[in-house]
Amino acid sequence: MEKKLMLIDGHSILNRAFYALPDMTNSKGLHTNAILGFLNIMFKFLDEEKPTHFAVAFDLSAPTFRHEMFKEYKGTRKPMPEELREQVPVIKEVLKAMDIPLMMEEGYEADDLLGTMSVIGEQEGYQVRIISGDRDLLQLATENVQIRIPKTKGGGNVVEDYFAEDVMETYGVTPKEFIDMKALMGDASDNIPGIPGIGEKTAAKIIKEFKSIENAYEHIEEVMPKRAKNKLEEFYDQGVLSKELAAIKLDCPIELSFDDAKLNDIFTGEAYQLLKQLEFKSVLKRFDGEHGEEFSVNLKKVSELDEADRIFSKAKKCKAAGLAVYHEQEYTSLGLCIEGTDTFLFQTEGFLTRDYLIGQAGELYRTVPRVSMMNVKEFLDELSLSEDDKSIFDAALAAYLLNPLKSTYEYDDISRDYLGIMLPSKKELLDKKKSIFEEGKLLPEGEQIIGYEAYVACACIGPLRKKLMETGMLSLYEEIEIPTMVALHDMEVRGIHVDRKALKEYGDQLIGRIEELRELIYKEAGEEFNINSPKQLGVVLFEHMKLEGGKKTKTGYSTSVDVLEKIEHLYPIISYILEYRQLTKLKSTYADGLANYISDDERIHGKFNQTITATGRISSTEPNLQNIPARVELGRAIRKVFLPEEGYTFVDADYSQIELRVLAHLSGDKNLIHAYELEQDIHARTASEVFGVPIGQVSSIQRRDAKAVNFGIVYGLSAFGLSQDLKITRKQAQEYIDKYFETYPKVKEYLNREVEKGKKEGFVTTMFQRIRPIPELKSSNFMQRNFGERVAMNSPIQGSAADIIKIAMIRVNMELKKRKLKSRLILQIHDELLIEAHDSEVEEVKEILTREMMSAAKLSVPLSIDIHTGNSWYEAK
DNA sequence: CCGATCACG
DNA sequence: ACGTACGTGATCGGT
Numbered sequence: 001m002e003k004k005l006m007l008i009d010g011h012s013i014l015n016r017a018f019y020a021l022p023d024m025t026n027s028k029g030l031h032t033n034a035i036l037g038f039l040n041i042m043f044k045f046l047d048e049e050k051p052t053h054f055a056v057a058f059d060l061s062a063p064t065f066r067h068e069m070f071k072e073y074k075g076t077r078k079p080m081p082e083e084l085r086e087q088v089p090v091i092k093e094v095l096k097a098m099d100i101p102l103m104m105e106e107g108y109e110a111d112d113l114l115g116t117m118s119v120i121g122e123q124e125g126y127q128v129r130i131i132s133g134d135r136d137l138l139q140l141a142t143e144n145v146q147i148r149i150p151k152t153k154g155g156g157n158v159v160e161d162y163f164a165e166d167v168m169e170t171y172g173v174t175p176k177e178f179i180d181m182k183a184l185m186g187d188a189s190d191n192i193p194g195i196p197g198i199g200e201k202t203a204a205k206i207i208k209e210f211k212s213i214e215n216a217y218e219h220i221e222e223v224m225p226k227r228a229k230n231k232l233e234e235f236y237d238q239g240v241l242s243k244e245l246a247a248i249k250l251d252c253p254i255e256l257s258f259d260d261a262k263l264n265d266i267f268t269g270e271a272y273q274l275l276k277q278l279e280f281k282s283v284l285k286r287f288d289g290e291h292g293e294e295f296s297v298n299l300k301k302v303s304e305l306d307e308a309d310r311i312f313s314k315a316k317k318c319k320a321a322g323l324a325v326y327h328e329q330e331y332t333s334l335g336l337c338i339e340g341t342d343t344f345l346f347q348t349e350g351f352l353t354r355d356y357l358i359g360q361a362g363e364l365y366r367t368v369p370r371v372s373m374m375n376v377k378e379f380l381d382e383l384s385l386s387e388d389d390k391s392i393f394d395a396a397l398a399a400y401l402l403n404p405l406k407s408t409y410e411y412d413d414i415s416r417d418y419l420g421i422m423l424p425s426k427k428e429l430l431d432k433k434k435s436i437f438e439e440g441k442l443l444p445e446g447e448q449i450i451g452y453e454a455y456v457a458c459a460c461i462g463p464l465r466k467k468l469m470e471t472g473m474l475s476l477y478e479e480i481e482i483p484t485m486v487a488l489h490d491m492e493v494r495g496i497h498v499d500r501k502a503l504k505e506y507g508d509q510l511i512g513r514i515e516e517l518r519e520l521i522y523k524e525a526g527e528e529f530n531i532n533s534p535k536q537l538g539v540v541l542f543e544h545m546k547l548e549g550g551k552k553t554k555t556g557y558s559t560s561v562d563v564l565e566k567i568e569h570l571y572p573i574i575s576y577i578l579e580y581r582q583l584t585k586l587k588s589t590y591a592d593g594l595a596n597y598i599s600d601d602e603r604i605h606g607k608f609n610q611t612i613t614a615t616g617r618i619s620s621t622e623p624n625l626q627n628i629p630a631r632v633e634l635g636r637a638i639r640k641v642f643l644p645e646e647g648y649t650f651v652d653a654d655y656s657q658i659e660l661r662v663l664a665h666l667s668g669d670k671n672l673i674h675a676y677e678l679e680q681d682i683h684a685r686t687a688s689e690v691f692g693v694p695i696g697q698v699s700s701i702q703r704r705d706a707k708a709v710n711f712g713i714v715y716g717l718s719a720f721g722l723s724q725d726l727k728i729t730r731k732q733a734q735e736y737i738d739k740y741f742e743t744y745p746k747v748k749e750y751l752n753r754e755v756e757k758g759k760k761e762g763f764v765t766t767m768f769q770r771i772r773p774i775p776e777l778k779s780s781n782f783m784q785r786n787f788g789e790r791v792a793m794n795s796p797i798q799g800s801a802a803d804i805i806k807i808a809m810i811r812v813n814m815e816l817k818k819r820k821l822k823s824r825l826i827l828q829i830h831d832e833l834l835i836e837a838h839d840s841e842v843e844e845v846k847e848i849l850t851r852e853m854m855s856a857a858k859l860s861v862p863l864s865i866d867i868h869t870g871n872s873w874y875e876a877k
Numbered sequence: 878c879c880g881a882t883c884a885c886g
Numbered sequence: 887a888c889g890t891a892c893g894t895g896a897t898c899g900g901t
Contacts (some may be wrong), residue, residue, distance in 0.1 A: 530898095530899080532897090532898060532899070533898080533899055533900080534898090534899080535899075535900075536899090555900095584897095584898095585896095585897085588896085588897060588898080589895095589896055589897060590896095593896070593897080612894080612895095613893060613894065614892095614893075615892080615893060615894095617893065617894075618894095619893090619894055619895075620894085620895080621895065621896090622895095623895090623896080624894080624895045624896065626894075626895085627894075627895065627896085659892095711891090711892090712891065712892095714892070715891045715892040715893095716890095716891070716892065717891070718890055718891055720889075720890055720891075721890060721891025721892095722891075724890085724891075725891075782887095782888060782889090783888070783889065783890070786888095786889090786890065787890070787891095790890080790891065790892070791892075793892090794891090794892045794893080795892080795893095797892090798892065798893065802893095830893085830894090
C-alpha cells in the first residue's frame with residue numbers, strides 16, 4: 001500500500017478558519033469558530049487523502065516572524081485577537097485527544113518542521129501533502145510533495161494544489177527559485193528586507209532568466225532593467241541574507257518518528273468528550289455510537305386506557321411534570337415526563353381520545369405544583385389555563401430571560417445550556433421531513449422528539465428556576481413574563497377586524513399612480529428595467545444616466561432614501577423613484593400583504609412573539625401589526641380599514657416619551673426630571689438649553705434638532721449618527737451633544753456608568769432586573785466594541801420601557817376580564833395599547849387605560865399618556 | 878438564503 | 887483610521 005503523509009500547518013489553517021467563519025461561542029462563552037473551521041478542513045482532507053500518516057505542526061511559542069498570523073495585517077504587528085488566542089490551546093488539546101501528533105520544537109517555526117518532515121518523508125518513499133494557507137510553502141513542492149491551499153472563493157471552498165510543476169506553471173519558476181524570488185522582493189510581514197525597488201514583476205523576470213540571486217549577481221551586467229541592476233549591485237548582501245531568511249529550513253531535529261505519525265483511530269472517547277464540551281454537533285456525528293454514554297430518554301409508550309389512568313393519577317401526585325403536545329388533524333401525541341425520571345408517550349388510539357389526553361394534561365395543572373412546557377402560549381385554551389394558574393412553567397420563556405440573545409429556545413438548546421446534555425435537534429432528527437406525523441401516524445423520529453421535549457421541559461425546571469433566582473429575575477418571570485404571555489395569547493385569539501373590501505380598494509387606488517410613475521421613470525431613464533432591483537436601478541442611475549452621488553457598498557451602488565434625497569433636487573427621476581418606492585411598498589407589503597391574513601371571521605390574528613428581542617420588547621409576525629404605516633398621510637390612511645366590530649369603538653392610548661422619562665428616572669438628572677414635573681415640551685426645553693434661547697423663542701428647526709438629540713441619547717448617541725440624521729457636520733453634531741450633556745450632566749454620568757457596568761459584568765439590566773448580555777463589549781474589534789457601548793446605553797432604557805408597558809398591558813387586560821367587560825385589548829405597539837371597546841364601556845375603558853398605564857411603574861417623573869377614541873384605528877390615533 | 882430597502886416604535 | 891445611531895419584520899431580487 002502506498003504510504004502517504006499528510007501535514008497540516010496548524011496556525012495557518014486555524015487562522016484561515018478564524019477569519020472565514022462568523023464569530024461563534026459555546027454556551028460557556030468560549031470562542032469556537034476557528035476550532036470548528038480547523039476540524040472541518042482537517043476532516044475534509046482526511047476524507048479526501050486517506051493518509052496513512054498524519055501530523056500537525058505548530059510554532060511552539062507565540063508565532064514569530066515568518067508567519068501567516070501576522071500577514072493578515074499586512075505587516076503591521078497587531079497581536080492575535082483574544083478571540084483567536086484562546087482557541088489555540090483548545091485545538092491542540094483536541095488533536096492530542098484524537099491521538100494526532102503535534103510537531104512543535106523550541107526555536108523552530110512550523111514551516112521549518114513541515115519542510116524537514118516533507119523532505120524526510122519523500123526520502124522514505126511517502127507521498128506528502130501539506131495543507132496550509134501560506135504560499136511561502138510552495139518552495140517545498142516536489143514531484144511527491146504537494147502543497148494544498150484551501151481558499152474561500154465566492155461562497156464556495158476551493159483548493160489550490162501545487163506539485164513542483166504546478167508552481168512552475170503558475171509562477172514560471174521552480175519551487176527552489178521561489179525562494180530567490182522572495183529574497184529579491186522582500187516581505188515586510190516576514191521581516192525579509194529584500195532588494196529595495198524590486199517588486200514581484202522584476203523579481204520574476206530576473207529569476208526566470210538567471211535562476212538565482214547568486215547567478216544574477218555573477219552576470220550583473222546583463223541584468224535588466226538598469227534600475228534593478230544598480231539596486232542588486234548595491235544591496236546584494238542584503239539579498240543573500242534575505243534568501244537565508246526566506247528559505248525554509250529542511251534540517252530541523254525532529255523528535256517525531258514515522259511510527260508516531262501513523263494515523264490511528266481519531267474517534268476516541270476523550271475526543272468525543274472534548275467536542276461535546278465545544279458543542280460541535282456536526283463533528284460529533286462522525287463518531288459512532290460507542291463513545292459517549294449517549295443520553296437517551298427511556299420512553300414508555302402507553303396505549304391502554306387503564307394504564308394511562310394509572311400513570312396520570314400517579315403524575316398528579318408528583319412535584320414537577322413536563323409536557324409536549326403535538327396535533328395533526330384529528331391525531332394528537334402527548335409526551336409526559338414525571339419528576340424528570342419517567343417519560344411516557346400517549347397517542348390518540350382506541351380509548352385514548354384527544355379529549356381524554358388533553359383533559360388529563362390540563363388536570364395536572366390543578367394538582368402538580370409545576371407543570372412545564374416549551375411554548376405554553378399556544379396551548380392555553382385547550383388546557384384551560386389562565387394567569388391564575390400558578391403551576392404554569394414555560395421553559396422557553398425562562399431560558400429567554402436568562403439569555404435573550406439566542407435565536408431559538410428549543411429543547412436541544414435548553415438541554416445543552418442548562419442540563420449539559422447534547423441532544424439531536426428537531427431539525428436534525430426530522431432531516432428533510434416537514435412534520436413529525438406521516439399519514440396520521442407519529443414517525444419514530446417524532447416519538448424521540450416528543451420524548452426529548454417532555455423530558456427537557458421537566459428536567460430543566462430546577463436549573464432554570466435556580467438561575468432565575470440567582471439573577472434576581474424570578475419575579476420578573478412570574479409577575480411579568482407569564483402574565484404577559486396570557487395577554488398576548490388573548491390578543492392573538494381576538495385578532496383585529498379589517499374591512500376586506502376597503503383594503504382592496506386602498507390597494508387598487510394605488511395602481512394607477514404606480515403605473516404612471518413607472519412610465520415616467522422609463523421615459524426619464526430612456527430604458528425599461530426593474531425599478532425594484534437596487535442593482536439595476538443603481539446601474540441605470542449612476543452609469544447609464546451618469547448622475548452624481550454614486551458609489552457605495554460592496555454589491556454596487558446604494559440607492560437608499562438618504563442617498564437619493566441628496567440628489568432629489570437635481571433630477572426629476574429621483575422624485576419619481578422615491579414616490580414609486582413608497583407606493584409599491586404600500587401595495588405589496590400592506591394592501592396585498594395584509595389581505596392574505598384576513599381570516600373567515602374578517603379579522604387578522606397576528607402572532608405576538610415574546611422570546612425574540614434582545615431588550616424585552618414584544619415582536620409581531622404573520623403579519624407584523626407593529627409596523628402599520630403611521631408617519632406619512634398616504635400610508636397612514638391604511639389604518640382606516642382597521643375597524644372595530646359593530647357596536648364597538650377603538651380606544652387607543654400611547655405613552656408620551658416613555659423612554660426619555662425612563663432616562664430621567666434612571667439618571668436622576670434634576671434638570672430633566674424638573675422639565676417633566678412641569679410637563680414642559682421636552683424637545684423645546686432641550687432646544688432652549690442647548691441653543692441658549694428662551695423656551696418661548698425656540699424655532700421649529702431648533703426644536704426638531706433637539707428632538708433628534710433626545711432620540712440620539714436614547715440610542716447611545718454618536719456624533720456621526722446624529723450628523724447623519726440631521727444632515728449636519730460631525731463637528732456641529734458633537735457641539736450639540738456637548739451642550740446636551742452640559743445641560744443634563746447626570747445623564748452623561750448615568751450612560752457612562754451603564755457602559756462601565758456592561759464591561760465589568762458582561763451585561764446590563766432594566767428597572768425590573770431584565771438582563772441584556774453584551775458580549776460585544778469584550779470584542780477585540782473596535783466597531784463591535786463601539787456597538788456594545790451603544791447597546792449598554794440603550795438597552796436599560798428601551799428594556800425598562802418594555803417592562804413598564806408589559807405591566808400596563810397585563811393589568812389592563814386582566815381588569816377588563818375581571819370586570820367581565822365586552823371590551824378587549826387587541827394590540828400592543830411598544831408604547832401603545834389598542835382596545836376594541838364596547839360602545840357602552842368607552843368611558844370605563846378610558847379610565848382603566850389611563851389609570852393602569854400611568855401607575856404601571858413609580859418613576860421619579862410622572863408617566864403620561866395620550867388617549868383617543870375613534871371608529872377606525874386611523875381616527876383613534 | 879442573504880442583502881437591500883423601508884415600514885414601525 | 888476605523889465607520890456607527892437602538893429595537894424589530896416583510897418583500898423583493900439575485901445568488
